[in-house]
Amino acid sequence: MFENLQKRLTETVNRLRGRGRLSEENIREALREVRIALLEADVALPVVQALIERVKGRAVGQEVLQSLTPGQTLVKIVHDELVAVMGARNEELNLNCPAPAVVLMAGLQGSGKTTTSGKLAKLLMERRRKRVMLVSCDVYRPAAIKQLETVAGQVGAEFHPSTPEQRPLDIARGALDAARRQLIDVLIVDTAGRLAIDQAMMAEVAELNTALKPIETLFVVDSMTGQDAANTAKAFAEALPLTGVILTKTDGDARGGAALSVRYLTGRPIKFLGAGEKLDALEPFHPDRVASRILGMGDVLSLIEDVTRKADQDKMEKLAAKVVSGKKFDLNDMREQLLQMQNMGGMASMIDKLPGMPKLGDVNAMGAMGDRELRKMVAIINSMTPKERRSPDLLNGSRKARVARGSGTHPSDINKLLKQHMMMEKMMKKLSSGGIKGMLRALKGGMGGMGGGMPPGGFRR
Amino acid sequence: MFKWFRKDKGAPPAIEAPPPPAAMAEPSSALPEAATGVDAAIAAAADSLAPAHRPAVEPAPMPAPTPVVGTVLSAIAAPAAETERVPALFAGEEALAPEPPKPRSLRERLAASARALTASVGNLFRRNPKLDEDLLEELETALIQADVGVTASSELVEQLRVRMKKREFADANALLAALRAQLTGLVAPHARPLRIPPTPRPFVILTVGVNGAGKTTTIGKLAMRYRQAGLAVMLAAGDTFRAAAVEQLKTWGERNQVQVIAQGSGADSASVIYDALQAASARGVDVLIADTAGRLHTQGHLMQELAKVKRVLAKIDPSAPHETLLVIDGGTGQNALNQARQFHQAVGLTGIAVTKLDGTAKGGMVFALCREMKLPIRFIGVGEKREDLREFVAADFVDALLPRELGQA
Numbered sequence: 001m002f003e004n005l006q007k008r009l010t011e012t013v014n015r016l017r018g019r020g021r022l023s024e025e026n027i028r029e030a031l032r033e034v035r036i037a038l039l040e041a042d043v044a045l046p047v048v049q050a051l052i053e054r055v056k057g058r059a060v061g062q063e064v065l066q067s068l069t070p071g072q073t074l075v076k077i078v079h080d081e082l083v084a085v086m087g088a089r090n091e092e093l094n095l096n097c098p099a100p101a102v103v104l105m106a107g108l109q110g111s112g113k114t115t116t117s118g119k120l121a122k123l124l125m126e127r128r129r130k131r132v133m134l135v136s137c138d139v140y141r142p143a144a145i146k147q148l149e150t151v152a153g154q155v156g157a158e159f160h161p162s163t164p165e166q167r168p169l170d171i172a173r174g175a176l177d178a179a180r181r182q183l184i185d186v187l188i189v190d191t192a193g194r195l196a197i198d199q200a201m202m203a204e205v206a207e208l209n210t211a212l213k214p215i216e217t218l219f220v221v222d223s224m225t226g227q228d229a230a231n232t233a234k235a236f237a238e239a240l241p242l243t244g245v246i247l248t249k250t251d252g253d254a255r256g257g258a259a260l261s262v263r264y265l266t267g268r269p270i271k272f273l274g275a276g277e278k279l280d281a282l283e284p285f286h287p288d289r290v291a292s293r294i295l296g297m298g299d300v301l302s303l304i305e306d307v308t309r310k311a312d313q314d315k316m317e318k319l320a321a322k323v324v325s326g327k328k329f330d331l332n333d334m335r336e337q338l339l340q341m342q343n344m345g346g347m348a349s350m351i352d353k354l355p356g357m358p359k360l361g362d363v364n365a366m367g368a369m370g371d372r373e374l375r376k377m378v379a380i381i382n383s384m385t386p387k388e389r390r391s392p393d394l395l396n397g398s399r400k401a402r403v404a405r406g407s408g409t410h411p412s413d414i415n416k417l418l419k420q421h422m423m424m425e426k427m428m429k430k431l432s433s434g435g436i437k438g439m440l441r442a443l444k445g446g447m448g449g450m451g452g453g454m455p456p457g458g459f460r461r
Numbered sequence: 462m463f464k465w466f467r468k469d470k471g472a473p474p475a476i477e478a479p480p481p482p483a484a485m486a487e488p489s490s491a492l493p494e495a496a497t498g499v500d501a502a503i504a505a506a507a508d509s510l511a512p513a514h515r516p517a518v519e520p521a522p523m524p525a526p527t528p529v530v531g532t533v534l535s536a537i538a539a540p541a542a543e544t545e546r547v548p549a550l551f552a553g554e555e556a557l558a559p560e561p562p563k564p565r566s567l568r569e570r571l572a573a574s575a576r577a578l579t580a581s582v583g584n585l586f587r588r589n590p591k592l593d594e595d596l597l598e599e600l601e602t603a604l605i606q607a608d609v610g611v612t613a614s615s616e617l618v619e620q621l622r623v624r625m626k627k628r629e630f631a632d633a634n635a636l637l638a639a640l641r642a643q644l645t646g647l648v649a650p651h652a653r654p655l656r657i658p659p660t661p662r663p664f665v666i667l668t669v670g671v672n673g674a675g676k677t678t679t680i681g682k683l684a685m686r687y688r689q690a691g692l693a694v695m696l697a698a699g700d701t702f703r704a705a706a707v708e709q710l711k712t713w714g715e716r717n718q719v720q721v722i723a724q725g726s727g728a729d730s731a732s733v734i735y736d737a738l739q740a741a742s743a744r745g746v747d748v749l750i751a752d753t754a755g756r757l758h759t760q761g762h763l764m765q766e767l768a769k770v771k772r773v774l775a776k777i778d779p780s781a782p783h784e785t786l787l788v789i790d791g792g793t794g795q796n797a798l799n800q801a802r803q804f805h806q807a808v809g810l811t812g813i814a815v816t817k818l819d820g821t822a823k824g825g826m827v828f829a830l831c832r833e834m835k836l837p838i839r840f841i842g843v844g845e846k847r848e849d850l851r852e853f854v855a856a857d858f859v860d861a862l863l864p865r866e867l868g869q870a
Contacts, residue, residue: 039611042794045602109817109845110673110790115703140845141678142712143705150704150726195820222673226608226794231821249672252757254796277672277702 022059022073030074031056041294043257044230047264055081079291086260086287091244091269093124097215100133100179100187104212106205106240107220108232109193112248114144116220116274117190118151119282120246123272125157126280130185133158135175137168137208138192148190155279158184168192172208189214196235206239216243218271221262223250229258230265237266247285248274259290329425331389335381337424342374376409380417383407392418592630597622600640607825607862608794613832617643645859647828653837654852655784655812657692663741663749665774665781667734668814669767669804670788672755675816677706679788679842680750681713682850688719692747697737698723699730699770702754710752717847720746730754730766731773738777751782758803767808786812786839789830792822801834810834816842819849823862 031052038048059077095101103120105113114136121132134152138144145162152159160175172189179187189212194201209217219242221229236242245266247259250273263270270285381389383406388394395403400414407413597618604614621640630636657664666683668676677700684694696714698721700706707723714721722737734751741749753770756763774781787810789797804810813834818824818841827838838853 036611039605040795042796045606108792108820110675112673115672118704141709142716143709146708147703147705154704195817197821222790222792224671224790224793224796224800226792226797226822226826227606228608228792228820228822229794232792235821249757251759252671252796253759253799254794257794 022062024056024060027056027059027074031059034074034078038257038260038294041255041257042224042226042229042261043294044227044261044265046230047261050264051078051081051085051260079288082260082291082294083288086263086291087269090284090286091271092284093120093271094215094243095124095128095130095186100176100184101216102176102212102214103186103188103216103218104205104209104214104240105188105190105218105220105246106236106242107193108195108222109141111193111220111222112274113193113220114138114148114151114190115279116246116248116272116282117148117188118155118157119274119279120272121152121157121186121188122155122279123282124186125155131158131183132186132188133160133175133179133182133184134188134190135160135171136162136190137171138190139164139166139168139171140192144190144192151279157188158182160187168204169207169211172212176212196232196239202235202239209240214243217241218243219245219262219266219268221245221247221258223247223256223258223273224252224254225258229261233262233265237268242266242268244268244271246270246272246274246282247290251275251281255294256290257294260294329421331381331384331392331421334421334424335378335389338374338378338381342371342378376407376413377417377420379407380404380409380414392421592625592633592636596633596636597625600636604825607823609825610795610829613829641859644828644862645855648831648838648858649855651831651835651838652853652855652858653812653839655786655837655839657687657690657748661778661780661783663695663738663746664783665738665741665778666748666750666784666786667753667770667774667782667808668751668786668788669753669808669810670755671757671790671800672703674755674788674790674793675842676700676755676788677709677713677752678845679786679814679816679840679850680710680752681717682842682847683750683840684713684719684748685717685847686850687748688717693745694719694748694750695737695741695744695746696721697734697749697751699734699737699752700754701726701728701730701733706752706754720744731770734770735773735777738774738781742777758800758807764803764807767804771808784812784839785810786814787836788814788816789826790822791815791818791824791842792820793826795826795829797826798829798833801830801836805834805836810836812837812839814838814840814842814850815853819843824858825862827858 034055035048035052038051039045043051055074055078058081059074062073062077093103105117105120107113117134121134124130124132134148134157136145136148138148139162145164149159149161160171160178162171162175166174168191175187175189178184189208191205191208192201194205196202217240219233219236219240221233225232245259245262245268247256247262247270250256259270262268270287270290273283273285273290275281275283380403383403384395388399388403395414395418397411400411403409403414404411600621601614601618604617605611609617617640620643621636624630624639625636630639655666668680670676680696684696687694696710696719698707698710700710701724704726707726711721711723713719720740722733722740724733724736730753734753737749737751740746751770753767754763756767758764771782771785785808787801787804789800793800801810801813813830813836815824815827815838824841830836831838840850841853841858843849843851
């Protein structure tokens with residue numbers, strides 16, 4: 001199956017190497033690949049076509065950046081466009097209105113409205129300190145009201161009871177009254193799933209919307225949705241004044257092209273991602289992450305973000321300066337890096353963000369092993385004298401035996417570490433430019449040697 | 462837009478369909494509105510984006526895309542306005558008779574699914590009946606929009622292209638007939654409905670699928686179906702995870718007088734289903750249908766839980782479950798294949814049910830499922846009523862996706 005757009009594109013535009021400029025001619029084939037990639041990620045066809053036009057418009061005549069291949073340049077443009085379409089930044093839930101602020105949830109059957117209502121309630125209570133009430137207007141599906149009641153109990157939100165005999169509109173009005181009386185900050189109204197072509201049902205939800213005047217009308221959409229996302233999003237956007245979108249079930253392996261379609265066709269921001277079975281698994285939406293995922297590039301940007309945020313900037317820069325000035329990369333530096341990697345959540349969380357990595361259970365096992373490895377390596381370096389750390393060449397057989405005893409490892413482990421150090425040193429030497437980006441690359445090289453789980457060079461190029 | 466759907470080529474349009482002018486007027490009047498709706502959305506999007514990509518392009522922020530999206534989307538949107546007309550055209554499940562007012566037939570319910578495809582294909586042939594590259598390209602577009610998938614669509618169209626170059630087709634109609642035959646050929650071998658054999662008893666059906674695919678609803682409909690066929694049915698409330706899932710199944714059972722075996726929420730799913738199988742054997746039940754919690758196919762531990770359910774069942778009856786049915790949301794895109802693969806790997810599927818095909822979703826991923834998984838497609842769900850679960854019939858499915866005859870309005 002399709003693994004990595006960047007890899008494929010690089011192959012397609014390989015023969016562009018040496019040319020300094022992208023032209024309509026030489027990117028045609030590459031754009032075809034982009035089109036296929038987007039379609040395979042379930043971006044709706046009309047949206048794909050529009051995007052390709054935009055990318056073409058931007059790419060033609062573009063200089064190829066010195067540090068990038070033409071393929072990479074193109075991928076960057078596509079990526080930038082995707083991010084641009086999806087909105088540059090995360091948009092928060094707007095609750096600026098007299099209490100109770102009403103949030104209406106709408107969407108197809110099985111898109112995850114009820115679960116998401118519960119998650120949203122929890123998030124608002126915990127992070128924004130709101131008093132939240134939940135009410136279900138789903139009088140159709142058996143036990144839907146009971147489901148919301150249970151969820152409300154689980155997250156500790158108020159619940160306004162309703163029965164299947166009531167009319168949704170009456171339920172909503174009753175809940176609004178109750179919310180006012182009980183000084184509730186936010187009233188989340190769950191509705192029945194409905195098909196966009198079911199005119200009676202669409203009229204019903206529109207009526208609810210008119211009566212409740214919600215400050216947020218959220219469209220809940222399954223991230224696994226295919227081309228139909230276009231029809232559905234459009235129909236809901238026409239029937240309701242949507243203010244935002246919640247994308248659910250993003251913890252699966254769908255590429256989530258629906259996010260792009262819905263964003264593009266409704267013009268409304270995606271505000272949250274549902275990413276797990278637990279009731280706290282609702283995350284703010286980051287356009288760039290999803291863009292990378294759609295392109296099959298993994299969560300590289302989040303990784304960069306993580307590295308820049310958590311890694312100790314000072315130390316990194318010192319090291320970078322050292323590398324640039326051509327000084328040696330010694331075991332002290334390696335130790336710093338290992339510690340920083342641990343700091344970033346260890347191998348498991350880093351591997352999770354890399355493209356082309358399996359997302360299944362075995363990753364955890366592998367990651368855990370990697371983390372153990374990390375600790376062991378730090379222990380080994382800790383058992384060395386400062387002199388040994390500065391010049392690893394000193395380590396002869398007897399020194400190695402001593403270090404092994406000190407760190408509770410085997411001399412063979414020491415050899416392994418030294419070999420990895422050598423590889424990292426080589427990488428460092430290759431770095432012509434320092435800075436965070438360079439460091440990141442080096443880090444990756446280090447990991448490649450260490451974990452043994454990553455394909456050599458399976459990343460970035 | 463469907464008036465040519467079932468119509469004989471030579472027959473006067475008025476016999477089977479609403480008068481063409483009216484039918485035609487509808488979509489075309491809907492076009493501008495739909496188009497403006499999209500345009501507005503795009504304009505809104507473009508506004509917020511303009512700075513980001515102004516440098517590269519000419520004056521207007523979005524020169525080409527607007528018309529493209531406009532036309533394609535209006536093709537999608539237009540038929541919605543025609544919903545009212547559909548029943549008259551699609552009535553009659555088997556019969557081709559002009560006006561048998563048998564409401565909610567398969568074809569009618571599938572009509573929605575067929576809309577985008579037929580609409581765009583229809584437009585295409587009305588506009589441009591020439592056999593050329595454009596025609597093939599637009600057919601490919603139509604297939605992709607039906608979620609058939611890029612690779613499959615390209616292959617199908619490539620085959621048509623080869624045959625077209627050999628001058629095999631007299632006109633666009635012939636080409637479409639060939640495509641239809643190809644599509645039918647792909648799914649027909651896999652259209653094997655689930656019929657309950659006389660033995661073993663109880664016949665155990667285990668339903669699995671991702672969250673919100675429609676498992677519980679499908680079980681309800683299945684129970685009804687077998688009960689009406691005179692079989693004693695029992696349900697096992699194996700979804701012990703989701704809030705009120707047990708209640709949902711119980712409500713279903715009460716309404717339809719079907720026994721439901723349940724433990725509390727949070728119980729072990731395998732244990733509930735094991736109990737249910739014991740009860741079913743003791744009470745001489747014919748069909749036991751077991752519900753399971755929705756789970757994403759990427760979650761290893763949850764998939765192992767399913768494997769455990771299967772193992773535990775085998776302790777009582779080594780041949781159970783006799784059917785492991787994957788329920789897939791008809792709106793799912795290319796991820797459907799991943800779902801099928803992973804579930805198959807974990808529990809060994811024996812059949813697939815595709816739900817929610819009464820909306821605008823076209824269910825084209827069925828072709829991909831057939832191509833790769835080679836599993837029987839058992840049922841399709843085309844509505845919320847009990848009787849809206851149909852056996853999957855290849856010809857009907859393809860018929861609903863592709864028109865047999867082309868309108869020459």
